[in-house]
Amino acid sequence: MVIATGSRPYRPADINFRHPRIYCSDTILSLSHTPRTLVIFGAGVIGCEYASIFSGLGVKVDLINNRDSLLSFLDDEISDALSYHLRKHGVLVRHNEEYESVEGDDSGVIVRLKSGKKIRADAFLWANGRTGNTDSLGLENIGLTANGRGQLSVDEHYRTAVSHIYAAGDVIGWPSLASAAYDQGLNSCNELLDKEYRFVSDVPTGIYTIPEISSFGPNERELTEAKVPYEVGKAFFKDTARAQITGDTVGMLKILFHQDTLEILGIHCFGDQASEILHIGQAIMQQKGAANTLKYFVNTTFNYPTMAEAYRVAAQNGLNRVF
Template sequence: MNARVEDFDLLVVGGGKAGKTLAMDHARSGRRVAMVERAMIGGTCINVACIPTKALVTSARAVRTLERGRSLGLVVDDDVPVDVDLLRQHKTGVVDGMVAANLQQFLGSGMDFVLGEALFVAERTVEVALADGGTRVLRGAETVVNTGTRPRVPDIPGLAEAGVLTSETLLELQTLPARMTIIGAGPIGLEFADMFAAFGTEVTLVAPAQRVLPREDPEMARAVHGMLQAGGVTLLLGREVRSVSRDGGEFTLRLSDGTVLTSDAVLVAAGRTPVTEDLGLDRAGVATTAEGFVAVDEYLATTAPNTWAAGDVAGSPQFTHASLDDYRILKTNLAGGRRSTRDRLIPRTTFLSFDLAHVGLTEEEARAAGRQVRIARLPVAAIPRARAGRDTGGLWKAVVDAGTDRILGATLLGDSAGETITTIQLAMLADLPYTSLRDMIITHPTMTEGLNLLFATLSED
């Protein structure tokens, strides 16, 4: 370490949602801030995750709308053409615009934005191999690790050698494959399965899990399963991929039950792994967990003094909105407060041709915790706005404490569920009884109006 050490009030390693927001906030307040980012200006979400995938989900939903155009009074061709070049232009245009906006915000905040590879060489100190050549050594009075995660490639014989796709490399496909096999039944795998089925690809999804979305309510997971099948996805669950091989442009997958699949593309969607192994965290006194995540306490403090971690790499729920709340926690705690990650009510949404949104406890979790519950269910077809748009697939379900009438959780499947779940979340945060949503005057006809109907089913028990 021959370069001169440059000192900063705050050093952020990795420019994800928590890190970049904290860096800009501190820089605008007049503090001296440096943020090091390896490659993705704006973070994973903008470049290879939430934003580009949701741009393509929008395209897939448009295809589905055109497919049912005649039922909406439109004259459309039976075959809806999908142009992969136009899809890529749409996705790239959205991403490039947000990357440019982020870079402008970084520079406008007054931070020292450093593009390069960071390696910890001592406590709160990194040596950065700059992207344009040269080296800098940066030290923070306070340091935050926010390096995120990358796609996990499981140890399946032949998988890595076959040149399969991940959720990141898939976004650069030059052609739409005629046949695609997806390994994994979590949100990422399902989003791509539904998307490519809409684009006309023959999609087969394989997973060792007995059902899709194992962390979700079993009843709602079955409903998702049915809607995916109706959309053209073949699901082979409870089966493991034993080996993968490739001959030219064709992949062969051998499954645990003897099934042999052939495919033009294989996507691995088997979760994500933390970006920590090449950071030199041991030199900084920062411990990691057995899974490789940075070990933090409920205040996001690491095992090293004045060193923090946030976002996916800290084991926080892998959502951009959770990372944004990590920023709020760090902002408070760096100012001497004691804000905690405990008992956060964090919603989630899987974006298919329809939304699957959830907040709080599932029925299974509530009963396992010993709660006496009442269950509200409503088919989306009962909601006037859904009927008006002929988009009636789905089911809404809420879990209510039988003794207090408080909402313990909800899972909504169908059109606009990701928007509607926020109303339930707000009622839970305000500790309102379910009757508040049952009796609230809600604009007609909207999807949120379905909450009146959903919670009215409890009065019919």
């Protein structure tokens, strides 16, 4: 058996989600009016994406983050860029905050924070985490126990603690992406049928904020902590002909590579079509040996004008730093 029951928004018991002005990331999709002001609690991927959507519609958004930076798993430079562009579009980001209470009335919602602040808005969106759909499965009858977020632990064969029961997708937690869930479902079935399979570990991120963000491989902070001697190659979208033609000049492609071998270690991108652009670098990174080096992008002719050409620009920029 493969358990692939997915997930749903986590809903704390002390918030009344039956109130017509209090939403989770699913129920917000049935919003029947455009609020003038909106408080979003939770500044993870979902919270940042909704903040981009609503600020783009002209809604004044308060984005409440219970950490000290946005999407801290991202490259620091790209996280900073996201913060800048959200604020530029009118999003007020509040870091290191926790909610005390959320109270709805006929005209709006009052959010009280543990720091003593109180915020009033037309609507409230809870976007802080998801929980696995396991609570009604009767797992106790087969000796399985989910964690506090309803998720099951698996080994590198997708097996749960009960060896003939497998699990895949959001119900096993990280990375909780549709792209990974497709692969996990396929490979868990292949494993239990004794076919060739792989454990899905190298997963690109695609974050559909404005600007869009995508990355594959370790970031600068992680490489520095691991004492890997890396160098950086950058291409800014504003310097590419295609971005100038389309007017989508906000963005950057960053290639991280080994100083000595020129092996590509990580690709980080933000801007229009970032999650499409990333796949070029991902394909080269997963080649073996000499095929995975910065020189590939210098020695390959890219169509002009294209956004893919940013790889050649970034590679030349990086090689100029090598001595």
